[in-house]
Amino acid sequence: MSIQAKTSTFAGNFFMQxxxxxxxxxxxxxxxxxxxxxxxxxxxxxxxxxxxxxxSKKGHQVHLISPNNIPDFLLWMPDSEKVVIYEEEQKEAQxxxxxxxxxxxxxxxxxxxxxxxxxxxxxxxxxxVMIDHHLFPDTIFDFGRSEPSKSxxxxxVYDFINECNDNALIDTTIAPCLxxxxxxxxxSFKFPSxxxxxxxxxxxxxxxxxxxxxxxxxxxxxxxxxxxRFLGYTLSERMKLFHHxxxxxxxxxxxxxxxxxxxxxxxxxxxxxxxSIGTIVLSIFITERENEIRMSFRSKGDFDVNEFARTYFxxxxxxxxxGGRSQESLEITIQKIEQAIAExxxxxxxxxxxxPF
Numbered sequence: 001m002s003i004q005a006k007t008s009t010f011a012g013n014f015f016m017q018x019x020x021x022x023x024x025x026x027x028x029x030x031x032x033x034x035x036x037x038x039x040x041x042x043x044x045x046x047x048x049x050x051x052x053x054x055x056s057k058k059g060h061q062v063h064l065i066s067p068n069n070i071p072d073f074l075l076w077m078p079d080s081e082k083v084v085i086y087e088e089e090q091k092e093a094q095x096x097x098x099x100x101x102x103x104x105x106x107x108x109x110x111x112x113x114x115x116x117x118x119x120x121x122x123x124x125x126x127x128x129v130m131i132d133h134h135l136f137p138d139t140i141f142d143f144g145r146s147e148p149s150k151s152x153x154x155x156x157v158y159d160f161i162n163e164c165n166d167n168a169l170i171d172t173t174i175a176p177c178l179x180x181x182x183x184x185x186x187x188s189f190k191f192p193s194x195x196x197x198x199x200x201x202x203x204x205x206x207x208x209x210x211x212x213x214x215x216x217x218x219x220x221x222x223x224x225x226x227x228x229r230f231l232g233y234t235l236s237e238r239m240k241l242f243h244h245x246x247x248x249x250x251x252x253x254x255x256x257x258x259x260x261x262x263x264x265x266x267x268x269x270x271x272x273x274x275x276s277i278g279t280i281v282l283s284i285f286i287t288e289r290e291n292e293i294r295m296s297f298r299s300k301g302d303f304d305v306n307e308f309a310r311t312y313f314x315x316x317x318x319x320x321x322x323g324g325r326s327q328e329s330l331e332i333t334i335q336k337i338e339q340a341i342a343e344x345x346x347x348x349x350x351x352x353x354x355x356p357f
Contacts, residue, residue, distance in 0.1 A: 026102070038114055046077065050154060069264055155198060245345040250285045309324040313326060
């Protein structure tokens, strides 16, 4: 049974308790496991490691499990080598999960985002806690917070530490992890999600000794030569512009990934490049993998890619940044994307005309 987990129902719907209500549960040392979504980015790993270090300082026995490998450009994060990779270490991961009392799920609003871990997590009877900034959270969590207005899950972990009156515990081990997720999820602080609270957090972290330049270098300036050549080829040969609908599509077949030896994380951020074109409002980036097409959607202004992804591609996320998947072939998926763009042409034109520049 969940530790002190109280539930309430209304019209058959479950309501999780507020995140801070977990404090009595954490008043004594617990066996805690932290998980994040499949294909972790800086926000998923940064928030997880930031919380890992904080809870460890509070005397808890903490483990962190990632569904699959961590991208090379994030391995600089303190104690990233201690993360258990579920795909490679299922036996150890299962042992940790079976003994944990509290499960923290970070940067995910539904257990399906862990992919191969979904059924295992679903069946756990421990207390489940969610900290996430995506829309429409699942109903399985006992405690949690869902704030789509927040820049990142890293910012939400920072808020949680402060609300527990433990700001003094944030040091140069925790600070870089939290900064990395906030920095990348705001597009280096240029997206609309960059609020005053984000800047206050960064100022506080810097006052605690955070050095920001090395983090930028570690994330953006450590790629292999093949990634830069892949980027050039992608923008030259794979980017298609729909000027009449202020949209862009980059479709990457498996052959390109193999040709340039592209690994997990190497395509991160490429979806944003077409938005540097003044007339483009919607950018779509898709990659053909072994069993599915993975999609990233980005937008300017008021065009809601969360709604777009949910309507057409069983996806979702944020208003200006979302994702999706397709089980169709690359060719059919491209056809459906082009049809979706055509159906949203008038809305895209309106959003472009309303841009402030």
